[in-house]
Each structure stands twice: as structure tokens, then as C-alpha cells.
Amino acid sequence: MEDYLETIATLKKEIGVARVKDIGRLLNVKNPSVNAALNVLSDLGLVFHERYGYVDLTDKGEELAQNIKKRHDIMVRFLTTILKIDPKTAEEDACRMEHAMSDETFEKFTKFMEFVETCPKKERPIWLQNFDFYIKTGKRQNCTKREDK
Amino acid sequence: MEDYLETIATLKKEIGVARVKDIGRLLNVKNPSVNAALNVLSDLGLVFHERYGYVDLTDKGEELAQNIKKRHDIMVRFLTTILKIDPKTAEEDACRMEHAMSDETFEKFTKFMEFVETCPKKERPIWLQNFDFYIKTGKRQNCTKREDK
DNA sequence: TTTATTAGTTAGATGAAACTAACATATACT
DNA sequence: AGTATATGTTAGTTTCATCTAACTAATAAA
Incomplete structure (x- = not known):
């Protein structure tokens, strides 16, 4: 999960937005794995993700990502x-x-x-x-x- | 798996033999988990283990354990x-x-x-x-x- | 505005590593 | 020797992260 947070932060910094596809590409996993992870992170209050939209970090998620x-x-x-x-x-x-x-x-x-x-x-x-x-x-x-x- | 090898080596050094129970105790897992791991390690040619007997490392296993x-x-x-x-x-x-x-x-x-x-x-x-x-x-x-x- | 393409999602399967409960063996005691 | 207790094993379940295949939505092009 730490890897997902880190990757989302990286993507936001590098190309402005974090897409499911790009997260998967960087972590070498397929889209469904990203999706599953995002649901968990969402439940933990670390990311914000609405269907078919970009992924974003909550304040708490951003803080964790930066730490990592x-x-x-x-x-x-x-x-x-x-x-x-x-x-x-x-x-x-x-x-x-x-x-x-x-x-x-x-x-x-x-x-x-x-x-x-x-x-x-x-x-x-x-x-x-x-x-x-x-x-x-x-x-x-x-x-x-x-x-x- | 590396933890299992390391623990077996430690036990052999400390108390002379490696038992399923002691491996489990040191790694905080139950006996069946140890057993499953030993089967895998056995298939990989890293440990020698016969039913109800002590666990031993093969030369290859010993080498790996020492490295770890x-x-x-x-x-x-x-x-x-x-x-x-x-x-x-x-x-x-x-x-x-x-x-x-x-x-x-x-x-x-x-x-x-x-x-x-x-x-x-x-x-x-x-x-x-x-x-x-x-x-x-x-x-x-x-x-x-x-x-x- | 319809259709093709791309991206995202869902459902269901797999494999790894742990667990519990039930069973088997070995050892040590009487 | 016979039995009790310890330890070890097996079977079957759970959880988790991944996967594939099938489906859905959004977008871009004709």
C-alpha cells in the first residue's frame, strides 16, 4: 500500500494527475490490482477516488506519501x-x-x-x-x- | 522462507537441533505453518526433514542461511x-x-x-x-x- | 450522432502464507 | 507394557494481493 501512495504522489508531481493505468504501469501490476488497492486506501481515508476519475491523495495520504x-x-x-x-x-x-x-x-x-x-x-x-x-x-x-x- | 532458514540455523547453533515447535516459537507462527514451509524448503533442496524428526539444513540451505x-x-x-x-x-x-x-x-x-x-x-x-x-x-x-x- | 478506441471496473480464479481443529506419533512416567 | 502428554502432521479455511476475462464508461474520430 505504501508503494501505491508513493506512486500516486510521484505521478501528481510528474504529470499533474494520477491515473489507474499509470499507477499500474509504474508498479508493474494490472488495473484491477490498482483498483482493489484504491478501494482499501479510500477506506483508510488516504486517497480520494471516484469512479472513472483521477486519483488524488487526502491530506493524510499526502503526508504519508511524502514520508515514504x-x-x-x-x-x-x-x-x-x-x-x-x-x-x-x-x-x-x-x-x-x-x-x-x-x-x-x-x-x-x-x-x-x-x-x-x-x-x-x-x-x-x-x-x-x-x-x-x-x-x-x-x-x-x-x-x-x-x-x- | 529466508526467515525459516535463518531460524533453523540459529536453533542448530544455540541448542543443537531444530524442532518444528521451536522454529514456530521464534517466528511467531503455529506448527502447521512451519510444516508447510519445511515442505517447500525441502522441495527446494534447502532442508532435510523426515516425519517427526529434527530439521536439518542441506549444504545449500546452510550456505543460504549463513548468508542471511x-x-x-x-x-x-x-x-x-x-x-x-x-x-x-x-x-x-x-x-x-x-x-x-x-x-x-x-x-x-x-x-x-x-x-x-x-x-x-x-x-x-x-x-x-x-x-x-x-x-x-x-x-x-x-x-x-x-x-x- | 454514431461508432471505435482506450481506460476503468467488476467478477471470479489462483497462489501464498497463515490459521484452527482434528488426528497421529513419539517419549517419558507409572 | 500401557498410558498421558508433548510434539508433529493433515485437512480444510481464511485472508490477501495478484491475475484474466468480460463488461462499462468516457473520449475522440468519422
Whole structure:
């Protein structure tokens, strides 16, 4: 159900409206599956859908959808920028992992990416460059003593 | 199914044998569900199970189970040591996230934790201590220039 | 304005994974 | 050995998300 909400939000943002057909296309399910899902979401007060009309999100649904999109986004960013996972795989993994995260974990992941992305030194923090090196060579650089705290 | 394999491996390790009852207890399902799962896993050549006997893993099943346990373990370690998620939540999240990770992501997570845990400087790398500080205060320490690479 | 095409809906089927209730076996106790 | 209790199994049901096929409504074209 989270996937449906997320897709509806995406479609509204991308092409202005959410149609049954497009929701199904993006989620790789057929129209009747979309319909069934919309009935459930409608009962839950998350979407507004009248017969043969476009699909819309209620305030509550919009809020939930945005939350899920944020989870998705943070996982993609983490996987691509920290772990250097290729974008396609990162996207797929994020799609699955986004549903498995507790609120607490989501918050912390967000903080973590904030911490990395606002690094004042240079674009990519030193320690991450060291990690890149470790991935590439299996060895550490900068292993001599240093006194910075 | 991955959960069943993982649980069987855990039981064998912890108490020596895997019984239907104990598998069910750990996974919060009833005996008949365990039985049905064992039939499937048996057909897939992942477990060995004869009527009224203990459950055992085939070599293939053992390998898969260990792989899943490694995913679980790496996620718990990441969540607790990097993000400082409380152990209970970390455990729950790991249980769900472990199934959502691609091989590639698993490998990189593993490298990442290796990189962090073998830090030669002190127990906890400086940058992680900086992250801890950022979490606690919302501010960065060490924001002045420094020349170490 | 009639008809063709496209999109949406409904009804009914399937498969997966769980359940309960009833039955079977094994083990441990007397 | 005989029986009670635990555990394991089978049969049959439920729920859920998907599907296909058939039908309906909206739209665009002739």
C-alpha cells in the first residue's frame, strides 16, 4: 500500500494527475490490482477516488506519501554517495528498504546524510575518501599517528 | 522462507537441533505453518526433514542461511554502532532490512563496517565522534581548517 | 450522432502464507 | 507394557494481493 501512495504522489508531481493505468504501469501490476488497492486506501481515508476519475491523495495520504518518498530518497542518497552502489541497484534496494525502516532509523539516516552532505571541508569528507580508498585497494591510507580530535 | 532458514540455523547453533515447535516459537507462527514451509524448503533442496524428526539444513540451505545471518548481523552492527539505534529497534529493523538488500549492497555494507571497526586510531573513529556530536548538538565541531588528508 | 478506441471496473480464479481443529506419533512416567 | 502428554502432521479455511476475462464508461474520430 505504501508503494501505491508513493506512486500516486510521484505521478501528481510528474504529470499533474494520477491515473489507474499509470499507477499500474509504474508498479508493474494490472488495473484491477490498482483498483482493489484504491478501494482499501479510500477506506483508510488516504486517497480520494471516484469512479472513472483521477486519483488524488487526502491530506493524510499526502503526508504519508511524502514520508515514504523521504525514506526512499534518503536510502538512495546513502547507497549511492556513501556506499557507491550503482544508481539502478540503489534505486531497487531503496524501494524495498524504505518499507523496512523504523522511524528512529529513518531519522538517524537523515542526520547522517546531513552530516556528510554539509561537510564544510570539501565536497567529499576526508574519511569518506579514505573509505573509497579502502574499497579500491583493501588498504588504509593515513595510518600514521595524527593528533586532530 | 529466508526467515525459516535463518531460524533453523540459529536453533542448530544455540541448542543443537531444530524442532518444528521451536522454529514456530521464534517466528511467531503455529506448527502447521512451519510444516508447510519445511515442505517447500525441502522441495527446494534447502532442508532435510523426515516425519517427526529434527530439521536439518542441506549444504545449500546452510550456505543460504549463513548468508542471511551475515546480512542480519551487518545491519545490526551498522544500526547500533554507526547510527546508535537502540538494540531492540536495530534488531527489528535488521530483521526486515536483511531481506531487502542486494548482494552488492550487502558487500559494501560489510566493507564499510570493516573500515569503521578496524580503525587504527582509537576505538571510535574521529569522524564518527564528530557525527555523535552532531547528533547530540546539531552542530559540528572541528570546523576550522585543517590540513590532514 | 454514431461508432471505435482506450481506460476503468467488476467478477471470479489462483497462489501464498497463515490459521484452527482434528488426528497421529513419539517419549517419558507409572 | 500401557498410558498421558508433548510434539508433529493433515485437512480444510481464511485472508490477501495478484491475475484474466468480460463488461462499462468516457473520449475522440468519422
